[in-house]
Amino acid sequence: MIALSDYLILSSIVFCIGLAGIFINRTNIIMLLMCVELILAAVNTNFIAFSYYGGDLAGQIFVFFILTVAAAEVAIGLAILTLMFRSRGSIDIDVTNTLKG
């Protein structure tokens, strides 16, 4: 039977893969958004594992809200991405430095 620590170690590994993905693909905003999704999936797995082994259903409710917020975030992020591509012609993060002082 799978123990709680196995789930925690697996989700930490997935979390760190997402983190490394943010470091590696830091010029591509689509990849950044997908890595954030990967990190959220890892955190949700943590929540559900604790909810199952702790016998408390609040973790699953919290995962439900995380899914909601992540869906909204992806929708707005991709809309901003489309706008940026339309105005700049690129989604390279190095082009987005017009706000620097």
Added chain:
Amino acid sequence: MMITSRNTAKAALFLILTFFSAASLWLLLEAEFLAITLILIYVGAVMVLFMFVIKMLDTDQSTLRAQFTRYLPLGIFVSIIVIAQIVLVLNAGQFDIAMTGIPEKHDASYSNITAIAEQLYTLYVYPFELAAILLLIAIIAAITLVHRNESRSKKQNISEQINVQAKDRMRIVSIKPKSAKESK
């Protein structure tokens, strides 16, 4: 596999694979509602949106790949450090993780959806409605962001309509009457 993929579309497909395996893990943890929600919402909606945007914005991959090897050691280094820290903390025995026994399985009459719904509509009803409002705001924000300054829109420009001059709208063309020979 996902983060090192050369193609962004392939990376999105690998992310879908990851979501499927995460959903199967959640099924093992008796969170059936959330597993099905993950597949329906993420694989069905969010990743389709990602694929649309990836295919719509045909990015130049060669310039993106040039930066790849620059940050590769840093990324691997940071992730190894964080994994080592988490594993050390988990094995330290601070949280009595090993003592947490495996909970007994629910019988067949137990419904995960019913249990979640009972909690969601009683204890967490205000956060639930807040989530609904948040989704509405997200819809409106996404639509207004993309449709701003749309050239096809039929919005009226009042000052332009008032200040219009006759020469802007009407063009006087002098046409010579055709002679009888040419009309034959």
